Amino acid sequence: MDAAAPSDTPGRRDDSGDAAWAQASRDALAATDAALAGRFDAGADAIRLAAERAAAIDAVVAEAWARCIPHAAGLALFAVGGYGRGELFPQSDIDLLVLADGEPDAAAGAALARLFALLWDCGLPASHSVRSAEQCTEAAAGDLTIMTALLDARPIAAGKRACAALARAIAPDRAWPARDFFVAKAEEQERRHARFGDTSDNLEPNLKDGPGGLRDLQTLGWMARRAFGTHEMEPLVALGHVGADEAAALDRERRALGRLRYGLHLVAGRAEERLRFDHQKTLAARLGFADDARNLGVEQMMQGFYRSAAVVRRIGDRLQQRFEEHFDGAAVPEPLDECFELRRGYLAARDHGWPHGDVGEVFALFAAWARLGELRGLHTHTARALAEALDELPSYTAATDVQRTAFLGLLRGPSPVRGLERMARLGVLGRWIPAFAQVSGRMQFDLFHVYTVDQHTLAVLRNLASFATGESDERFSRAHGVYEDLRKPELLLLAGLFHDIAKGRGGDHSVLGAVDARAFCEAHRLGEADTALVEWLVLRHLLMSVTAQKQDIADPAVIHRFAGEVADRERLDYLYLLTCADIAGTSPKLWNAWKDRLLTDLRNATRLALRRGLEHPVAAAERIAETRDAAALLLAGQGIDAATARSLLDRFPAHSFLRARAEQIAWQASALHEAEDAEPARAVVKARLVAAGSPAMEVFVHGADRDGLFAAIVVTLDRLGLAIQQARALDGPGGRVFDSFQVLPDDIRADCDPNAVARKLAAVLAGPLDRVRPAQRTQPRHLRHFRIVPEVEFTATGDGAATILSLVSTDRPGLLADVAHVLRSQGLRVHDARIATFGARAEDVFRVTGDDKQPLGEAACARLRDALLARIDGEAGR
Structure with a gap:
């Protein structure tokens, strides 16, 4: 194999001076990189800089080759991969191919070893392969990645014969004919995506x-x-x-x-x-x-x-x-109608002048696509014609009534969300609704929103579309049934389309988005009732989420206020579906069975309040009686006689019937019944899955109140890898507590056995509680860039019987365990806790009293604030 190296001279193969040469080359490359970085910061084109960097490294590699490899060795050197394309970014790999006539002999092997050691000393740890032309053919034919790398081969020290040999080695008749290569690369790209x-x-x-x-x-x-x-x-x-x-x-x-x-x-x-x-x-x-x-x-x-x-x-x-x-x-056209045809599974416009600047013709294309179902896509000529026509298409404000009616027809026709997705990807939706173009590609620098605004919007719309299928989805217990009763589903789609459309403009995006939504509806001549509904949904799209996650929906006063804002059951159903779709479309990890039940409970309670009439708010005593009677019926269904059921329910604090569902009370009472013969001093601990197939779990603890009991439970659940979503601690008769926790595994893939959780928690509670300490954990990498300044606030409860502690801080593993430990160290009692996490932001609310069961005074609040901030700041630095 011919190699583009100087003829042998005795001195050129002498490795004396290699160290000095390598150091000089390393210094020269460092200076080149620094100069290129300076030019980059001054605005120079990065692709040109990458090419110049490749050229600078070419010079070093070629000189190293000349120092080490005899001309008679029958070796040639090529750059392959990204280096072969002549583009080297500052930290890109350097891939080399040594093309040999055959297996290198010992002398050639030693020369190559010297070469790669020398490159390493220069600061160029190159990956390399040594192959003959035949071996290149064999390797390329068997591995698409190797074939692709060799396709970019570029000679560094190789003559014409070596270049021709390598070209022949990977010729289409020897490895990867052109069509096979195309198909394989297309499939590879699909897998990568x-x-x-x-x-x-x-x-x-x-x-x-x-x-x-x-x-x-x-x-x-x-x-x-x-x-x-x-x-x-x-x-x-x-x-x-x-x-x-x-x-x-x-x-x-x-x-x-x-x-x-x-x-x-x-x-x-x-x-x-x-x-x-x-x-x-x-x-x-x-x-x-x-x-x-x-x-x-x-x-x-x-x-x-x-x-x-x-x-x-x-x-x-x-x-x-x-x-x-x-x-x-070219495909043989299959006419569909006078306007469109299919070409090998792609939809195409038959008129070469399509769409003539008429957005109505564009909507007709998407309508035809929707009727046909899933196709391979738009034919390339039609897709290009659409791209070229985009700037000529009017927005909805400049469109005709006929064109606006055509758009509404898409929303009311088959697969409307799939059509909106297609229009968004092809740029049509951004032309029709300019505000959508403004949020296209717009990200929010937080951990709560894992998609750009436009992609989140489309995810919300996909969730809404899934409700319409009627197919069972274990993630949503009621959404499909509620969707079936909607008067006009397209109004819900419009609310989903506009709910975040004003993000990034400054101001309240809900208020600004509601203005946009009304303007859009009015331009499309929707009736006032429909327009007002869409406007209200956009304006209040966060109302249900905030109420469910941050307020006590077991409190009749909370339900009454929420029902007053919603005002009627139609709004409630639309808002419920939009809220479910919005939360689930924000992050794949955000929606869970606990949130599903929380929103469903809020909807059910609000429907009851609306049915009764807002002028007849549910009184606490009435709610308690209703829940108690319903729980007694459930216990009877389990074979527990009325007298025993009454005795079990008498042990519960009255607030249990106000704050829990009848089904929960019956489950807890059944646990007490099963433990009748157990050791009195031992706590009753029970756990169960919230729903079949869901990792969400409910944990119940009943036993004698002890100093540090709440903190010990919280710390133990944290050590078991369970994140608490809600905690409720109620004092019952005889100094015994009724504590319930809604939890989720930190790793949703983990196999959490409720019985095992109950056994482990019971074992901990049977021992000394002062030995239960929070685990020491390192803060995850991604949370370090979203530190939130902690906020601690105190307010009195409405009845003045307790203090509400509100904590906002950066979320992290073990945060609640640390907070519970601080509360214990301050001698405080926790009666209720609501745990809400929004990306990196934790917003937790606790109802606390002193050990005397009285609200906290100013001095106690100040001490607690200092202790919490010290603990949170100290752990954040880990």
Whole structure:
């Protein structure tokens, strides 16, 4: 094999001076990297800088080769992979291929070992392979990744014969014919996208491998190289496979993504490809993004990324379809009607002038798509025609009544949410509703919202669509049944579409969004009643969530106030469904069986209040009697006679019947009945799953009140990996407590056995409670970037019998256990606790008294505040 190296001279193979040369090369490369970083900060194009860095490393690698490898060794050197493409970002890998005539002999092996050691000393730990041409063929044929890397091979020290040999080794007749390569790369891309949930719109996206990232652009290049012999876009424009505007857009987004990646490598100091929270703010500042009155600089940077990724995906889909037609030939049209046809499973407009700037024709396309069900997508020519026409399409404010009616027809027709998703991805929805375009790609720098605003909105709409299927979904116990009774489901879709549309404008997004929603409904000539309903849903879309999670919905006064705001059962049902869909669409981890039951209980209680009439609020005594009678009936159904049931229920504090459901009371009473023969001093501990197939669990503890009992329970549950969602501690007759806890496993994949939980908790409570201490834990990485200044506030309960402690702080594992430990150390009693977590933000509320069962005085509140802040701040620093 010929190698582009100088002829042998005795002195050139002498390794004396290698150390000095390596150090000089390392210093030169460091200076080059520093100069490139300076130019990057001054705004130089990152793709050009990556190319210059590759050229600088080429020089070092070539000189090292010349120092180490004899010309007669029959070896040639190629850069492969990203290095082969001539793009080296600051921390990118350096991949090399040594092409050999055959198996290298001992002398050649020693020379290569010296070469790679020398490169390491230069600060270039290159990965490498040594293969013959035949071995390259075998490896490429058996591994698509190797084939792809060799496709980018670029000679560093190789003559024409070596280059020709490598080209022959991976020729289509030897490894991966062009069509097979195309199909395999397309399937590979689908699998890669699936690993990221098929969306780039998550909090820490991957610039390189995520959907719409640089790897998608590279995949287009590899496909083009195999099919047409070029990975550049310009020749494809000349061949008619790529439009000039598409080539320009891809080049623009490649440079935008390249700038993000170059900067990320600089701030991370390593080969980091994910935009992690650790680096987002630093990178945004380095790129010149500054906070303004509406958006943080980091949010502006991330929105730019999401929009770039969307463009890459949109154009990439079109180009891949054209490549497919290149291999398989143009499809035979299958006419559907006078306007549309199918081409190999893709929907196409029959008129080459479509859509003539008429958004009504665009809506007709999506209506046809909805009628046909799932297709492969839009035909590439129609998709491009749509992209070119976007700027000509009017928004709803400038549209005709006929066009607005056509849009409403989509909402009322088959698969409306699928249609909205398609319109959003293809840019149509943002043209029709400009406010939607403003939130497209807009992220919120917190842990509560794991999607951009537009993707969250679409997730909410998908949840609403799932309610309409009538198919059972264990996540939602009542939503499907409630949806069936809606008068006009499209009004719920409109509320979902507009509920977050005003985020990022400053001010209350609910208020601003309600204004937008009313304007939209009025323009589309909806009746006043329908318009008012959509407007109210957008304005109050957080009402039910806040009430359920932050207030005591067992309190009749809370239900009465909530019912007064909702006013009628139709609003309640629409709001219930929107709230379920909104919470579940905010984060895959946020919705759980406990929230499902909480919202369902609030809806049921509110329906009862509305049915009775708001002028007849439920009195506490009436509620207690109703719940007690219902619990007695349930106990009778378990075979417990009336006298025994009455005796069991007499042991419960009156507030139990006010705060718990009859079914809960019956379960707890049954546990007491089972423990009649147990040791009196031993606590009764029972646990059960909230619903079949759900990890949510309810834990009940009954026993003699003891100092530190609540704290011991909380700490033990925390040590068992159970996160408390709600805690309720009630004092019963004879100094015995009735404590109940709603819990979820920290790891929802964990197999939590309620009986095992009950046994372990009972064993702890049987021993000395002062030995039960909170576990020491390290704060998770992602929480370190979202520290919330702790807030501690005190208010009196309405009856003046206790003190309400409100705590806001950064959430972390073990937080509640630490708070409970502080409350115990202060000699306080906890009677109720509501635990709410919103991403990184914990908002916990406790009803407490002193050990004398009296509300706290000013001095006690001050001591408690100091102790809590010291504990929270101390643990946050770990």
